[in-house]
Amino acid sequence: MQNFTYYAPTKIVFGKETEKETGALIREQGCERALIVYGGGSVKRSGLQERISASLEDAGVSHVELGGVVPNPRLSKVREGIELCRREKADFLLSVGGGSVIDTAKAISYGVPYAGDVWDFFAGKAAAQAALPMGCVLTIAAAGSEMSNSSVITNEENGLKRGYRSDLSRQRFAVLNPELTYTLPPYQTANGAVDIMMHTMERYFTSECDLLLTDALGEGLMRTVMECARTLRDDPANYAARANMMWASSLSHNGLTGCGSVEDWASHQLQHELGGMFDCSHGAGLAAVWPSWARYVIDADYTLFARFAVKVMGVVPTADERETAERGVAAAECFFRSIGMPTNIRELGYELSEAQIAELAEKCTNGRTRTVGGLKKLDYGDIVKIYEGARG
Amino acid sequence: MQNFTYYAPTKIVFGKETEKETGALIREQGCERALIVYGGGSVKRSGLQERISASLEDAGVSHVELGGVVPNPRLSKVREGIELCRREKADFLLSVGGGSVIDTAKAISYGVPYAGDVWDFFAGKAAAQAALPMGCVLTIAAAGSEMSNSSVITNEENGLKRGYRSDLSRQRFAVLNPELTYTLPPYQTANGAVDIMMHTMERYFTSECDLLLTDALGEGLMRTVMECARTLRDDPANYAARANMMWASSLSHNGLTGCGSVEDWASHQLQHELGGMFDCSHGAGLAAVWPSWARYVIDADYTLFARFAVKVMGVVPTADERETAERGVAAAECFFRSIGMPTNIRELGYELSEAQIAELAEKCTNGRTRTVGGLKKLDYGDIVKIYEGARG
Structure with missing residues (x-):
């Protein structure tokens, strides 16, 4: 077990109608002028924006708006937000949306007090020293950005998709009303489920042993996500399934399921480059690369994959542990398919x-200058083979 | 599932030799004069106090000391601490110890900026508006006070043991080095294990359904604690078991295992009164009352008790669900005995x-003016019967 730091200070306000508390939560932070960041028009059409505006008004919080954030959020939108924030003297960033919106707000929050170019942080050229305070109203269970310290931005100028981590970007609060996710299209719900699963899988597949508690928590979380994803396939307005999925999205990426682990993150790197090239959905991209990654690295620790097979995927163990391990990978593919997700890049829609x-x-190995992954360190040649295996 | 707020902002610094970071962690909070609160002399004899003092000195943090905190910590010691803090102008409270020490520091932290009597908070006569910042170096895995917002103090003047909750008392940081618990006597280790189990059991036994994720996390945590407690019986310096137990102590009482639940806490109330009367160990007292509580309330929801039996205690389910439920209670008793804990008040040492x-x-029903418990609301007559059942 590795020494670790766990820090998840975000106040979670969870349940029905909780968006009505947004204004009071901003006031609690001593702020009074919010920039509301959002994506498409659905938050307006659904009436959510109106309820939130009313809550802000009741609390004496004025606001300006920045819409149009897209999946795989763009650097240009971040720059627009920084300018707007400065011009309008906003002292708080409120995200209404999912991971792309929150990640955009995080990047804006670093950029506002910074004299240089905000891309510096994502390019590894600078470390953020300050950030505007932030909170969010979540509308999709997926990225876990509502409790994480990371954000991922795509630079349209060079096609690079890069992440940056800092505790300065922890949300002060996250409003989680599962009802807001009832109307998500099935494909987006399934995408979210894979993303949540993968945030724990990246931490679960580690060479560290003795993580009894962390493993037990991760296994319970993954089983819960699978059960809820299957329920939602047929019953998208099931409150219990939406609620457990939403809470899992936050816990899966706030560090809890990685305590003591040397984490992996190879599948995320593989997917980030796919996302940069094809603009595919994050969860679907992860589902498309993971099986090839798993089969490529399985011999690094097939006992671990066998445990995953039995404790998460419900595989009945056989005397041959490696066979059990392989059945676990196949069972994960089966789960992905069962909720309409691809299991290779051809099924994702690309040749x-x-x-x-x-x-x-x-790109994945930064011009062959770095290895990727923790369970098995993967160089350029390994990465090529994994992409080849994932072609379908 | 109930709406809930989850707020656990404490920064956890976990692992070997982490006490050396204490000084820097206090400076991070902008503080420079600490009152170190501790219990008996073991933290001095072990050299821990010396290492912490050196760390504070390196960081430019001066300190004064308040020793002599005892289990079931006393109001008089709290008052002494408040005076000392004011006199010495300490701006930070550092606890070095377990739940009693941290609870004492929490009460001091409320008392220092308060003009009235600190017992007002515990007597329900006032709500804390401010508190001194705090952190801790934990030396026993048990109470979970290092991440909770509660503290329990015994008033020697009237024999009342009362708790008070406020987020103001959340520790800014908690240093968790499992090695510091190697030398605990087996009885204290077992006491801690029961305390940790019970913090989750009080949340797990609830009439709320659909808590898939919360239940899965709680079940995984309880199984982990049982496994580690059994390992430590024979191998007290087992790092993995100490580490998982310590992390479980924090997660079991930071709110995580109660998200969405209507919690119970009847067993804690029953034990608090025992502790007030006999000054018995907290974990042992809980083990002594829980089986009687469980058998008294089992018919409120024996399906829930059956799930506990199967998923936590490893009971093989029978066709008769109520029988499975009863076997779970018996299995818990068996676990308590296996680690040297009592299962009734006679075994605890009192007639x-x-x-x-x-x-x-x-006392438990506050002069018959309140009911106790969430799964089944218990009045004076019920409480009498549960104590009678727990006599042994």
Whole structure:
């Protein structure tokens, strides 16, 4: 077990109609002028924005708005938000949306008090020293950005998708009303489920042993997500399934399921490059690369994969532990398919050429200058083979 | 599922030698003069106090000391601490110890900026508006006070043991080095294990359904604690078991295992009165009353008790769900005995008279003015019967 720091200070306000508390929560932070960041028009059409505006007004919090955040959020929108924030003298950033919106707000929060270019943080050229306070009203259970310290931004100028982590970006509060997710399209719900699963899987597949509690929590979380995802396939307005999925999204990425672990994150790196090239959905991209990753690294620790098979996937163990391990990977593919997710890149909708694989692997290893992953350190050649295995 | 707020802002610094970071952690909070609160002399004899003092000195933090905190911590010591803090102008409270020490520091932290009597908070006569910042170096895995917002103090003047909750008392940081618990006597280790189990059991036994994730996390935590407690019986310096037990102590009482639940806490109330009357160990007292409580309330929801039996205690389910439920209670007793804990008050070392039972039940129901418990609301008559059942 590794020494670890666990820090998850976000105040979670969870349940029905909790968005009505948003204004009071901002006042609690001593702030009075919010920039509301959101994506498409659905938060307006659904009436959510109106309820939130009313709550802010009741609490004496004025606001300006920044809409139009897209999945795989763009650096240009971040820059627009920084300008707007400065011009309008907003002292708080309120995200209404999912991971892309919150990640955009996080990047804006770093950028506002910074004299240089906000991309510096994502390019590894600077460390944030200050950030505007933030909170969010979550509308999709997926990225876990509502409790994480990370954000991922795509730079349209060079096609690079890069993440940056800082505790300065922890949300002061996160309003989690599961009812807000009733109307998500099934594909987005399934995408979210894979994303949540994968945030724990990236931490679960580790060479560290003796993580009894962390493993037990992760296994329970993954089983819960699978059960809820299957329920929601047929019953999208099931409160219990939406609620457990939403709470899982936060706990899966706030550090809890990685305490003591050397984490992996290779699948996320593989997917980030796919997302940068094709703008595919994050969860679907993860589902498309994970099985190939798993089969490529399985011999690094097939006992661990066998435990995953039995304790998470419900595989009945056989005398041959490696066979049990393989059945676990197949069971995960089966789960992905059962909720309409791909299990390779062809099913994701793309035919990868050799040249594209080489380009993806170059970017993934930062021009062959770094390895990727924790369970098994993967170099350029390994990454090429994993993409090849994931072609379908 | 109930709406809930989850707020656990304490920064956890976990692992070997982490006490050396204490000084820097206090400076991070902008403080420079600490009152170190501790219990007996073991923290001095072990050299721990010296290492912490050196860390404070390195960081430029001066300190004064308040020793002599005892289990079931006393109001008089709290008052002494408040005076000392004011006189010495300490701006930070550092606890080095377990729940009694941290609870004492929490009460001091409320008292320092308060003009009235600190017992007002525990007597329900006032709500804290401010508190001195606090952190702790934990030396026993048990009470979970390092991440909770509650503290329990015994008033020697009237024999009342009362708790008070406020987020103002959340520790800014908690240093968790499992090695510091190697030398605990087996009885204290077992006491801690029961306390940790019970913090989750009080939340787990609830009439709320659909808590898939919360239940899965709680079940995983309880199984982990039982496994570690058994390991430590034979191998007290087992790092993995000490580490998982210590992390479980924090997670079991920071709110995580109660999200969405209507919690119970009857067993804690029953034990608090016992502790007030006999000064018994907290964990042992809980083990002594829980089986009687469980058998008294089992028909409020024996399906729930059956799930506990199967998923936590490892009971093989039978066709008769109520029988499975009863076997779960018996299995819990068996676990308590296996680690040297009592399962009734006679085994705890006390022969309860009728008059004492009446007195305990009077105090427990605050002079018959309130009911106790969430799964089943228990009045004076119920409480008398549970104490009678727990006599042994």
